[in-house]
Amino acid sequence: MYSSFSNGFAKKGLVIITLLIMLQPSMASELSVQKSTKLPLNDSRFSAQPSNCIALRHGRTCYANVTLSWNNPIKQDYCLYIKQPKLKFTQLSAIKCWKNSNGNQVIFNFESDKKIEFQLLSSTDKRVVAEAVVDVSWVHKATPRKRRWRIF
Amino acid sequence: MLKNSLNILMALSLSLILTISSGKVFAADPKHDNETTVFDKTFSWRFMGGISGVYDQSPIKGDKQSEFEDYLHVSLLFDLYYKGFFMQSNHRRSSAATLGGEIGYELIVKESWELDIISKAYVPGYEPSDIIDNNDSDIPTLSGLEDRGYGRGIGVRYSHFYQNSVLSVDIASLAPLSKADGWVADIFYSHLVPYRNWDIYLGAGFTYYSADVTDYFVGVNNDEVSSVRPFYEPGSGYQAQLEIFAQHPISQNWSFNAGITQSYYSDTINDSPIIGKQHLTKVMLGVLYVF
Secondary structure, three states: OOOOOOOHHHHHHHHHHHHHHHHHHHHHHHHHHOOOOOEEOOOOEEEEEOOEEEEEEOOOOEEEEEEEEEEEEEEEEEEEEEOOOOOOHHHOOOOEEEEEEEEEEEEEEEEEOOOEEEEEEEOOOOOEEEEEEEEEEEEEOOOOOOOOOOOO | OHHHHHHHHHHHHHHHHHHHHHHHHHHOOOOOOOOOOOOOOOEEEEEEEEEEEEEEOOOEOOOOOOOHHHHEEEEEEEEEEEOOEEEEOOOOOOOHHHHHOEEEEEEEEOOOEEEEEEEEEEEOOEOHHHHHHHOOOOOOOOOOOOOEOOEEEEEEEEEEEOOOEEEEEEEEEOOOOOOOOOEEEEEEEEEEEEEOOEEEEEEEEEEEEOHHHHHHHHOEOHHHOEOOEOOEOOOOEEEEEEEEEEEEEOOOOEEEEEEEEEEEEOHHHHOOOOEOOOEEEEEEEEEEEEO
16 A cells, blocks of 8 residues: 655655755764764873764664774873773783884774773873773663654 | 545544553553653653755656755654653654654553554645756656645554664554555654664565555545646555664764665555656765754
8 A cells, every 4th residue: 555745846845945954063963973072181192083883772782883093192002991980900901002102093992882082191100191992872862762754 | 435434444443452451551541661651751852953964866757856955854843742642753864854753652561562653744745836947858658647645644653672772663653643544554663773883773664555645645636637638547556775874972072973774665555647756865964963
């Protein structure tokens, strides 16, 4: 059984109006996504890209391959960690360590339903050299009820 | 005569059930502390806009997509929820103007099931003169055929929720709200398969149309008989559907949607002189903006 959507003129108008409405706020939201996640401490540079992982629905685990890049004017040994304030340093396990380096990058397999903060530490004095964060957000912020949906 | 009596009896029974059930619910506000509510709030709303490209095969003989607009669907989708009353659009549907919207009231809300009063268009209508106008040449099987209005119905919907699935059954009478008398039973099962940031839904549906419904939409009455359009009284019929639908986030406000549906119809519908295609494939690719 069948449906027909006629009146092409009205439809063209609806297309234009909808596009205008939809494009306007989207630019604002894209700008907000581009907020800096570089948190340089001293002269270090450390970034996570993408800085925002987006899942469809609130509470869902978000998946992304995040590129963590850093550089520092001082060449020495560094390690990359996930920030976990409740754990002692000795309990942390490094994502990756580099010897005698002043810049590098690693791909991190991000799987989380909340933001993850990363820390770059100097291996020599265990000092936090730089931090970066990957936020998690959702297209549908509220939790919808389970629905019956059909395409056609 | 007998058919009319049965329809009136069914509409009356339905009204009686709804009246009794509504009374109960007004007394005790439905609880919304589980996932079966639209949102976990007394009042909420949501507004979305979608644009999609659609390959939409029509079962009507001679009708086909030809203009650019035929392939482009624009939809403005609005969900509203207030103390059990809801108005919701179907977010997958490429065009909310047709069968997407439904209004209703949650009669009973439990953890694993729900009973609603529901009103929606179960069968899309068609205007033969418009189809002929949109087509460059005449379509003899449609020429002089009366318009078929939307088959909006009112009924009850039982939904059962599983971990990642929902099974729902609608029983609705078209008699009070549509020119098509009769009733519809609609069963739909949808299963969500999450894969990384994708939501993939596998769906199967079965819709039974009483004889009055199919007679109205694909039958040919005595006044419509022509040399290429014999009298046709189909009797009851059904539609079976299989579908796959996938969604993926693009940004904080945009998501990408894609879906394919395969529909099968009973012989009583396929044998109508108005019907040209028997098994339909429909494909949709689009984006949705959540305000």
